[in-house]
Amino acid sequence: MVAVDKREAILEAALALFAERGFHGAAVPDIAQRASVGAGTIYRYFENKEGLVNALYQQYKHVLGQTLLGGFDPAAPPRAAFHHFWRQAFVFAQKHPLAFQFLELHHHAPYLDATSRGLEDQLLAMAHDFIAAATARQVFKDVPPPVLLALVWGAFRGLVQGGVEGRIDMTEKVISQAEECVWEAIRR
Amino acid sequence: MVAVDKREAILEAALALFAERGFHGAAVPDIAQRASVGAGTIYRYFENKEGLVNALYQQYKHVLGQTLLGGFDPAAPPRAAFHHFWRQAFVFAQKHPLAFQFLELHHHAPYLDATSRGLEDQLLAMAHDFIAAATARQVFKDVPPPVLLALVWGAFRGLVQGGVEGRIDMTEKVISQAEECVWEAIRR
Amino acid sequence: MVAVDKREAILEAALALFAERGFHGAAVPDIAQRASVGAGTIYRYFENKEGLVNALYQQYKHVLGQTLLGGFDPAAPPRAAFHHFWRQAFVFAQKHPLAFQFLELHHHAPYLDATSRGLEDQLLAMAHDFIAAATARQVFKDVPPPVLLALVWGAFRGLVQGGVEGRIDMTEKVISQAEECVWEAIRR
Amino acid sequence: MVAVDKREAILEAALALFAERGFHGAAVPDIAQRASVGAGTIYRYFENKEGLVNALYQQYKHVLGQTLLGGFDPAAPPRAAFHHFWRQAFVFAQKHPLAFQFLELHHHAPYLDATSRGLEDQLLAMAHDFIAAATARQVFKDVPPPVLLALVWGAFRGLVQGGVEGRIDMTEKVISQAEECVWEAIRR
DNA sequence: AATGAATGAGAGTTCATTCAT
DNA sequence: GATGAATGAACTCTCATTCAT
Numbered sequence: 001m002v003a004v005d006k007r008e009a010i011l012e013a014a015l016a017l018f019a020e021r022g023f024h025g026a027a028v029p030d031i032a033q034r035a036s037v038g039a040g041t042i043y044r045y046f047e048n049k050e051g052l053v054n055a056l057y058q059q060y061k062h063v064l065g066q067t068l069l070g071g072f073d074p075a076a077p078p079r080a081a082f083h084h085f086w087r088q089a090f091v092f093a094q095k096h097p098l099a100f101q102f103l104e105l106h107h108h109a110p111y112l113d114a115t116s117r118g119l120e121d122q123l124l125a126m127a128h129d130f131i132a133a134a135t136a137r138q139v140f141k142d143v144p145p146p147v148l149l150a151l152v153w154g155a156f157r158g159l160v161q162g163g164v165e166g167r168i169d170m171t172e173k174v175i176s177q178a179e180e181c182v183w184e185a186i187r188r
Numbered sequence: 189m190v191a192v193d194k195r196e197a198i199l200e201a202a203l204a205l206f207a208e209r210g211f212h213g214a215a216v217p218d219i220a221q222r223a224s225v226g227a228g229t230i231y232r233y234f235e236n237k238e239g240l241v242n243a244l245y246q247q248y249k250h251v252l253g254q255t256l257l258g259g260f261d262p263a264a265p266p267r268a269a270f271h272h273f274w275r276q277a278f279v280f281a282q283k284h285p286l287a288f289q290f291l292e293l294h295h296h297a298p299y300l301d302a303t304s305r306g307l308e309d310q311l312l313a314m315a316h317d318f319i320a321a322a323t324a325r326q327v328f329k330d331v332p333p334p335v336l337l338a339l340v341w342g343a344f345r346g347l348v349q350g351g352v353e354g355r356i357d358m359t360e361k362v363i364s365q366a367e368e369c370v371w372e373a374i375r376r
Numbered sequence: 377m378v379a380v381d382k383r384e385a386i387l388e389a390a391l392a393l394f395a396e397r398g399f400h401g402a403a404v405p406d407i408a409q410r411a412s413v414g415a416g417t418i419y420r421y422f423e424n425k426e427g428l429v430n431a432l433y434q435q436y437k438h439v440l441g442q443t444l445l446g447g448f449d450p451a452a453p454p455r456a457a458f459h460h461f462w463r464q465a466f467v468f469a470q471k472h473p474l475a476f477q478f479l480e481l482h483h484h485a486p487y488l489d490a491t492s493r494g495l496e497d498q499l500l501a502m503a504h505d506f507i508a509a510a511t512a513r514q515v516f517k518d519v520p521p522p523v524l525l526a527l528v529w530g531a532f533r534g535l536v537q538g539g540v541e542g543r544i545d546m547t548e549k550v551i552s553q554a555e556e557c558v559w560e561a562i563r564r
Numbered sequence: 565m566v567a568v569d570k571r572e573a574i575l576e577a578a579l580a581l582f583a584e585r586g587f588h589g590a591a592v593p594d595i596a597q598r599a600s601v602g603a604g605t606i607y608r609y610f611e612n613k614e615g616l617v618n619a620l621y622q623q624y625k626h627v628l629g630q631t632l633l634g635g636f637d638p639a640a641p642p643r644a645a646f647h648h649f650w651r652q653a654f655v656f657a658q659k660h661p662l663a664f665q666f667l668e669l670h671h672h673a674p675y676l677d678a679t680s681r682g683l684e685d686q687l688l689a690m691a692h693d694f695i696a697a698a699t700a701r702q703v704f705k706d707v708p709p710p711v712l713l714a715l716v717w718g719a720f721r722g723l724v725q726g727g728v729e730g731r732i733d734m735t736e737k738v739i740s741q742a743e744e745c746v747w748e749a750i751r752r
Numbered sequence: 753a754a755t756g757a758a759t760g761a762g763a764g765t766t767c768a769t770t771c772a773t
Numbered sequence: 774g775a776t777g778a779a780t781g782a783a784c785t786c787t788c789a790t791t792c793a794t
Contacts, residue, residue: 024212028764038780108353143365150350151343151369158342159335165296167334177331181339185373216789226755400588404785414759419786484729519741522731527745530722531715538714541672553707557715561749592768602776
């Protein structure tokens with residue numbers, strides 16, 4: 001097994017345990033065991049437990065950003081743009097369900113470093129700009145963009161959690177219906 | 189100081205630390221110190237740390253339920269009912285901001301006991317019934333009630349978090365605007 | 377057992393193990409076991425392992441200083457003063473043989489804090505002043521005081537170690553003879 | 565790079581770290597890194613960490629012995645012999661300052677093996693014999709030879725340490741003056 | 753009833769040593 | 774021969790829990 005695989009195994013195990021139990025609830029030896037790796041090995045790849053969460057956070061925050069932007073047409077009309085973001089967010093949440101949980105659980109945690117916080121701020125800023133532009137063009141309701149953003153992302157997150165917890169059968173149709181609901185929430 | 193006050197002090201301290209750092213991140217001696225109580229005293233009032241989280245969870249889940257239902261008129265039309273719930277949810281979130289954080293953070297945690305889960309299920313069921321009834325009367329969009337519930341509660345949660353994290357200035361107007369947004373998300 | 381006794385027991389155990397094996401060679405659980413105390417208990421009395429060595433160092437450096445100065449007559453002639461210091465140094469080394477070993481072993485160690493270093497410097501300065509004064513009065517050879525100090529204390533240390541290691545039978549007579557030897561080394 | 569060079573590099577690195585931090589304070593990977601060698605390589609040349617200290621101890625104890633005896637004239641009168649030993653001891657301490665520190669620091673350590681202890685005993689015996697002979701000829705004071713040895717070597721060690729720690733400016737003159745002091749300590 | 757000193761299991765982390773490459 | 778990634782035992786330290794006072 002090459003080094004890259006071991007690093008991968010550690011990240012994967014840590015993702016699962018951090019998502020399930022939180023940072024303080026996931027013990028390093030447990031992570032090591034799940035990764036089929038000696039406990040000491042983790043410290044060859046990450047400076048310490050905090051380094052491990054931050055690596056994870058940054059990796060998936062980056063993937064999330066790339067996924068949301070991937071194939072996005074800046075010239076698209078707002079409704080199409082919204083559709084793009086909505087579907088791409090789902091792509092991420094379904095491809096990386098643990099990572100989605102993990103990211104949402106570790107928001108603003110005191111053990112996140114400046115780089116992690118920077119990535120979060122960046123994504124937030126991008127979302128804010130998009131909404132502010134559409135608001136300015138009177139596409140969205142006359143409501144402060146941060147409010148619209150909170151409502152949209154909150155609704156999305158609620159939906160995904162409902163799926164994960166088995167309260168919602170996440171069919172293609174449900175995703176579309178939810179998109180329409182949320183669009184009506186924000187469109188003028 | 190009478191016993192009730194000590195119990196109260198412990199619960200209050202635990203609420204603050206659990207909300208801020210999570211279950212595993214909050215040390216019992218820290219809770220004791222914040223409550224100005226000996227560490228051993230906590231074990232006179234609660235069987236152990238799990239007993240303490242569960243007491244807290246049950247207490248505030250109950251308060252949340254009472255707050256949502258308080259003054260509710262079952263005969264009110266859906267829009268008025270929705271208005272009632274929306275405002276009452278805000279009443280709770282603003283009266284007990286730490287409790288709101290705490291409840292959302294500890295959803296489905298493995299250390300929650302059957303009673304805690306039961307209370308959660310009960311609240312969920314009530315919400316579901318209300319939505320299902322309105323859906324049946326074609327007030328809401330033809331979307332599975334759990335989906336509508338997830339969208340609404342998710343949006344609400346996102347809004348509150350935005351306020352807590354300082355991204356949103358939670359004025360009376362914002363609360364009203366958000367209510368209108370969310371209503372349009374679900375109404376037919 | 378009262379707290380003071382436990383602190384005492386920890387200090388005594390730590391003294392023995394640090395003197396025997398050095399700082400890094402003495403494991404905290406070993407110290408705890410020798411002190412008949414739980415490992416965690418050590419951390420109620422000392423911030424960490426470094427805090428423990430420093431407490432020990434400061435305590436015995438202080439005792440050494442007090443012992444050397446105890447009953448000293450500043451007006452005494454140099455030979456009498458030297459006799460006093462020589463005998464008092466032996467009093468310390470025989471009353472606290474482990475402490476003597478410990479102090480000599482941990483000289484200038486990187487884990488000693490400013491207070492510990494300060495005490496060491498203070499003792500050194502006192503000795504230096506005494507020697508410099510006698511040198512100025514042409515009682516001692518015309519040799520830099522630090523050199524005389526190094527020779528005297530080194531010889532003393534060598535003698536004590538020889539006793540501890542069983543190479544020397546430390547009788548009253550030997551102590552006197554050694555005193556005379558060292559006196560002749562430094563006197564003009 | 566030939567094998568001998570690697571062994572040399574390891575010994576040199578180990579000497580520096582053992583002298584500075586002691587046996588338990590010097591980590592094998594640190595030694596390897598300082599020697600620009602893989603950690604595993606150390607185990608090709610030495611059985612384990614103990615084997616490494618012992619090799620070092622024996623090597624330098626041997627060099628010390630050779631240096632002290634080098635050019636020694638057994639027929640020389642005691643004062644000349646003492647002068648020889650004193651200067652040669654300085655030759656060693658100045659040529660191998662780390663080795664001097666190392667040897668003094670690791671006296672009687674439990675991880676020294678029989679060979680190391682044997683070398684130490686041998687040197688001690690030689691010194692003892694020299695002193696005993698001179699004492700028998702009434703050149704030295706009527707003091708047990710081990711006492712004289714302890715005083716002389718202790719004084720020497722104190723002097724060297726004072727130089728290393730910067731308290732003494734180790735000029736040619738100081739070395740001579742100190743020699744005279746110590747000679748007067750022991751001569752009848 | 754209340755305390756907080758005491759505990760030891762278990763946390764995060766280091767390191768002497770091994771072994772596949 | 775040489776490496777350094779890998780290991781797990783052992784290290785320092787924390788903390789949920791107990792119990793003598």
